[in-house]
Amino acid sequence: MESVRLPETDGQYRIIAETASDALITIDESSTILFINQAAEKIFGYALAEMMGQQLTMLMPEYLRHLHQAGVQRYVETGHKHISWQAVELPGLHKNGHEVPLELSFGEFQKDGKRFFTGIIRDITDRKRAERQLIAQYGVTRVLSESATLEEATPRILQAVCENLDYQVGALWQIDHEVEVLRCVDTWHTPSILETEFEVISKGSSFSRGVGFPGHVWASNEPVWVKDIAQEGNFPRASYAEKGNLHGAVAFPLLIGSKILGVIELLTHEIGEPDEDLLKMMSAVGSQIGLFIERRRAEANLQSSEQQYRYLADAMPQIVWTALPDGYLDYYNRRWFEYTGMTLEQTQGWGWQPVLHPEDVEKSLRRWATAVETGEAYEIEYRFRRASDDTYRWHLVRAVPMRGESGEIVKWFGTGTDIDDRKRAEDSLRFIAEASEMLASSLDYETTLANVARLAVPRLADWCVVHIIEEDSNPQQLAAAHTDESKLELLRELNRRYPSGLDTAHGYGRVSQTGEPELIPEITDLLLADVSRDAEHLKLLRELNLKSTLCVPLTARGRTLGAITFATAESGRVYDSSSLTLAEDLARRAASAVDNARLYQQAQRANLTKDEFLATLSHELRTPLTPVIGWVHMIRSGMLKGEDLDRGLAVVENSSQALTRLINDLLDMSAILSGKIQIEKLPVLLNAAVEEAVETVRELAEKRNINLEARLCQENRVIINGDQTRLVQIFWNIIDNAVKFSQDGSRVRVTCEANDLESRVIVEDEGLGIAPEFLPHIFERFRQADSSKTRAHGGLGIGLALVKSFVEAHGGSVTAESAGEGRGTRLTVRLPRVAMPIESEKPGVNRTEERAIQNSVNVLVVEDSPDTLEMLRQTLKIRGYSVTPCESAPEALLAAQSGGFDIIISDIGMPEIDGYELIRRLRGLPHLSNVPAIALTGYAAEQDIKSALAAGFDAHIPKPVDPDDLAAQMKKLLTREKLERSSG
16 A cells, blocks of 8 residues: 655654654554554564554554444544543554553644544553562562561562562462471462462472572572573472463562572463563562561560560569669559559559558658669568558569660569568567577566567567466466557456356367367457457457457467467457467467476475475384384393283384385385286175274274264175275275374264265264365375474375275275365265175185194295294294295205295395295296295385296285284185195
8 A cells, every 4th residue: 555645844754753762653544554664663573564554453452453443433423532642551462462561642634635643652561561560569568568477468479579570370488497498388379360280289398498499599599580480400390380381480589688588489471581670679579578577577576575574474473563764664464463453554653652551652762763863773672562451561672774785774674572471480480589588588487478478569469368277277367468558457357357267159268178279360349249248348348459369279298278369459460370370389389388387396396295205204114113123122121021011012013013004005106106006806895895994993093082983885785896905995094094183082984875886985074174275185195284394193195195096996086075174074985886796705624624734834934034034933833834944045945855845935035046036946846836835025016026926926925024914825825725636
């Protein structure tokens, strides 16, 4: 087609058109290209000849051609433009089929009545690429600013980059520094395609440095452009990329400085040449993302550190706080709010002051102000109010400043540690130490306890009262302490008007009775009303203003000696378990001091009693020995004849019997004290035992013209299961005392009564009586109402102690009653009654047979004392026995070899061979193995009796021996031996 003829300026126009960098095209109304310059060849890829005379639509994408044709037609017909003619952006179509972004401007001219259109076309590919890069970079920036984490930002970063730079798939890789590999964080693909197999494989892959496309970037630390990834050898995922029609690829590092943090790779369907500008832009984006990753990591670390700090602070039992450089407190941990019950708003800044004890506010503020001003560490002890119980507790508060690089204070970090228990423990230890020193300083426990009570006020209590249980079991107030003397007067008034005993429901009476402590944390008015006896009592109790009390027993060696009561009033202190522990510790020490003091006093009294007893014993021994020595001297001198001689012998006999009773009583008491007393349990007729005791004393009563009346049990066969000797000893002691302490010509009445369960023996006299203060001690050993040298009656003071022990050994009891001095005494013995028959006596021998037996009995007597041996020989010879006396065990063994004996009597304590060994050797002789043997010895303890019987003796008789008792025992043994021999 022939080109249109240009106007006069055609030459000039053509020159301009051929040298212009933009394409110039002229078309007619049918869109036929009439003119086109050389610049169009570069833009569209066609030669000028290929474009001249062709439709302009050949340079347009298919989807715009009909729009262009319709628009031109409409304009020709109506004059209305369908698009702007000035700098409109539209895509063109390159010969190779790719679209080219263009900027078009149109003009119109007419010639020969025809319309022509000229357009200037500019290739804006570079500009669009730059714009899209800027948009992509801006998109990345916006995403990073809006995202909190890399995980949140990754898909949006990939989307922003891919959409703006025409990439279909993107992936972000991050270095796992623990194993030094790259791992895929996330992938993105355009919505027009499904997730590719390439993405799936990528998400499950990891690459070491230099391996794969991301690893290559990691190794080089620079962006990498690949025209066609399928042609790359170091690309393990190439086959999967090719399946997804992915060819061109670019990857760039995510950097912070020179440190690589990760890699972003982008893939497209196109195969493209490297774009240096794009690579530079991507390097900038990589650094931007690297900064984001590092910043977020630092923020996460900071947040984690801050969170850990807060968790740690909240987990601590101490109070933790921070303050600004000027001292303004800006943070408290959870413990603070739990402890004080206050909110952050209430205590922020300087609002923490109200929780301090009023006495500590000024000191703490002054110290804190000094620390803030000087920068010195802050340390102080003061009291915080605890909200849970509204009590103040001691805390150790410390704070240290954190300083910046230039040394300025940027923050204060502080803690508050509850040291109240430690402070109280220290105070308690000091208090206990002082109290212990005080308690150990004197054996005057009354004064000492009063001092301890004063020491406890006000350190432990506002009130402290000590009660001691005396011997009559009634608690007595020993000491009371209070800082206000008028309060003590109020307490005295209370005790005077409303005395308490052991039967009270609360306080020292109950504690003394039960031995258990009592803690009342809060004294309520209801409790006061409950324990008060009347309105006036309640009024006085209220005046004490008690808030909390605790009472602890004074207990030592299992016995309650009293109680200590502590109470708070004005201080408002509330007792708790720790207070109780301290009080119990003090009470144990006080009780020990009281017990030790009492034991010392008892030991002193015991020493005094012992001295008095020894003096009395000496007197009681010398008294009967004096007439014995005197009368014996007169008898040996031949000074006495007839009745005088008989009277002298009677005195000697009576005195000997008195000494024997004295020694027997001492031995019995020794056995009782050592727990070795033995009681034979056999049926005993009570009347017989009482009658024997009465008749024993009757002679003494008659000598003093004392009427001794005995009214035995009406039922003659009242039986006691016991030891007749001890029973007689019981009644004899009581009746003898009644006669002894009665005036001449008075009366002593002995009455025996019985019911089905028990028997009672009552001894009443009209004698001296017993003083009320001595009555509780009447059955104590070595105790006498009158122990002076001028006393009217003798004795060791152990008779009634023996009575009590013997009675209790029989399962009974003994009591004493007296209306007072000069008004007589009544003693009652109660013994359990049993239903047992009395065995009939075994048949014995008559007097003729007895004499025959005695005349034929050979007796071996062994005694190392010549006088005793001669006395025994004469005694036995007079009674018709044939006696072989031996002064030693060897002599007795020699005699035993040559002759036979019917009975053996031997001493125990002898030189060379004692009685135990002697009897064992004699038993070894066949003809003496079953011969009756009697141990006759001064060793009279219970154990001595057992030892003698165990060695081989059949009976034990203590010295001094009564010849009649010896003869009776010999008769008993010989008769038993004869009966056993005849029955065998």
